[in-house]
Amino acid sequence: MEEHKVKIIEWPSGKARLDHFFNLDKPCPISIIFDDKPIQVKVNATEKEPLNVNMNMLLEAKKTIPLCIKICEPICATSNYNIGIRLFGQPFADIGVKGVTRLAPCKEEEPPQTTDCQTQDDCKAGTTAPSPYTKGKITYETVVGDTISWVAMLGPPVTTQIAIPNDGLRISFAATVQQVEVDIVNYGNPLMQIDAFSNNTLMLSTTEVIQNTRKRIFVSATTIDSIVIKGGKNEAALIEVCYTTTENVIKRSDLKQNISIITHKNK
Numbered sequence: 001m002e003e004h005k006v007k008i009i010e011w012p013s014g015k016a017r018l019d020h021f022f023n024l025d026k027p028c029p030i031s032i033i034f035d036d037k038p039i040q041v042k043v044n045a046t047e048k049e050p051l052n053v054n055m056n057m058l059l060e061a062k063k064t065i066p067l068c069i070k071i072c073e074p075i076c077a078t079s080n081y082n083i084g085i086r087l088f089g090q091p092f093a094d095i096g097v098k099g100v101t102r103l104a105p106c107k108e109e110e111p112p113q114t115t116d117c118q119t120q121d122d123c124k125a126g127t128t129a130p131s132p133y134t135k136g137k138i139t140y141e142t143v144v145g146d147t148i149s150w151v152a153m154l155g156p157p158v159t160t161q162i163a164i165p166n167d168g169l170r171i172s173f174a175a176t177v178q179q180v181e182v183d184i185v186n187y188g189n190p191l192m193q194i195d196a197f198s199n200n201t202l203m204l205s206t207t208e209v210i211q212n213t214r215k216r217i218f219v220s221a222t223t224i225d226s227i228v229i230k231g232g233k234n235e236a237a238l239i240e241v242c243y244t245t246t247e248n249v250i251k252r253s254d255l256k257q258n259i260s261i262i263t264h265k266n267k
Contacts, residue, residue: 076102113178117242120160125152137175138241143168143228153237154185154214161185161237164192164229172226173243180219180227181242186210188235195230198223214239 083095118138132141133148140148144167151163162169164184171182176198186192190211196204196219203221210232219227229238 074102076100111246113244113246115242115244117240119240120150120162123150123160125150125160137173139172141170141172143170151237153187154239159239161239164232164236164238166230166232166234168228168230169238170226170228171241175245176223176225177243177245178220178222178224179244180224181216182229183214183216183239184210184229184236185214185239186232186236187212188233189231192229192231192236194219195228196221196224197226197228199225
């Protein structure tokens, strides 16, 4: 087995040189801006005399450019030395430093995810509430109308669900999520549409067929802050909604150093 050792002897004291290269057979994108006032530019190009631009450009960096170094193999720095302290010509103490500092690329691990679910079992079928209605970290809102209704369309056992109006039921989350699961029952028009949004931008749209039964639907996107469920001709209801969030994880390199101090008693 071959052993490869890489050592950084000295870091350059001057600034790094930045070179730009462009392929000769491909055009280079160029933007021309006139700050003072608009200028009229007329460009003519014919088949015999096509537009041809040759330009040498000197680029000067006005600000510091951050440099990222990717570590392909671990770099280990081994420390093993002693520092002796003498007092009045006699040994007083020894300080020993021994250990290994290891710099290695972080393993791309999937951050832990948390899934929370919410049902309507604690609500009573046949009751209503003003829209929007907030329960925990989820807000329910009718797209058209100002009333949220609870129904009991599925059983036995009978469970309470939120009625899905044909014009749509919006479900908003307190924080952005990565995946949403909705459990829907439908006895009306079998076509149900689910749209996922992030900051009022449509991220995903899907149409599902649910006919006289219940179905669990998964909606995944980079970020989701709300979904809208439409269809069913006012004979569909939401049984359960689940959402998955990702936790932030801080990664760090290994640093292990042992420092020992030994004192000497003068006789």
